[in-house]
Amino acid sequence: EAGVAQSPRYKIIEKRQSVAFWCNPISGHATLYWYQQILGQGPKLLIQFQNNGVVDDSQLPKDRFSAERLKGVDSTLKIQPAKLEDSAVYLCASSRYGVSTDTQYFGPGTRLTVL
Amino acid sequence: SQQGEEDPQALSIQEGENATMNCSYKTSINNLQWYRQNSGRGLVHLILIRSNEREKHSGRLRVTLDTSKKSSSLLITASRAADTASYFCATEANSGGSNYKLTFGKGTLLTVNP
Numbered sequence: 001e002a003g004v005a006q007s008p009r010y011k012i013i014e015k016r017q018s019v020a021f022w023c024n025p026i027s028g029h030a031t032l033y034w035y036q037q038i039l040g041q042g043p044k045l046l047i048q049f050q051n052n053g054v055v056d057d058s059q060l061p062k063d064r065f066s067a068e069r070l071k072g073v074d075s076t077l078k079i080q081p082a083k084l085e086d087s088a089v090y091l092c093a094s095s096r097y098g099v100s101t102d103t104q105y106f107g108p109g110t111r112l113t114v115l
Numbered sequence: 116s117q118q119g120e121e122d123p124q125a126l127s128i129q130e131g132e133n134a135t136m137n138c139s140y141k142t143s144i145n146n147l148q149w150y151r152q153n154s155g156r157g158l159v160h161l162i163l164i165r166s167n168e169r170e171k172h173s174g175r176l177r178v179t180l181d182t183s184k185k186s187s188s189l190l191i192t193a194s195r196a197a198d199t200a201s202y203f204c205a206t207e208a209n210s211g212g213s214n215y216k217l218t219f220g221k222g223t224l225l226t227v228n229p
Contacts, residue, residue, distance in 0.1 A: 042220050042221050042222055044219070045216055045217065056214055056216060091158060099215065100146065100209075101145075101146055103163070104217065106159070107157070109157065
């Protein structure tokens, strides 16, 4: 079974530029998550999708971050405009149903550096 | 916000020794999970313990949970160099309706020396 795919793996941009990340979850997984992991910290949930609907975006900075999951499969996360403090690894994860005890499977992440 | 806090922040041991990491949390949970992260394999789920369980084993891993103290521990026995990684505890709690959310701690960096 193929794992969660993410691209690009690395991205360097200047502040105030925009950037987009792409995620392809494990086939058949209904739930998709985007996490932000700042160096030295654990991942923080940004947004959770159930199929193509948002179920939790309480920690997404909506003035600059946006995400979509068209057709309930692939997802993109966008930052516009980027700030220095957005430098982090952005992890995508998926789970089969999104219910309690459901295992989340993580992708390799995209390392973003904002200069 | 970080729910779980791991202790110690870093741990260095020799191959063959046991490693123990602790996690404390603040609010009530459905379950607690441990994850491992290294550069080779990314973030990987290791083990889950439900709030009504006290101890769970998986291979060389042993997890305990004390809900009265809001704490958990992860024991890795007979450690190997390949166990070198950051270990995170993550608490799962209901975030509204039928939705559940994982909140991760800051992690413990384990180094196993050959």
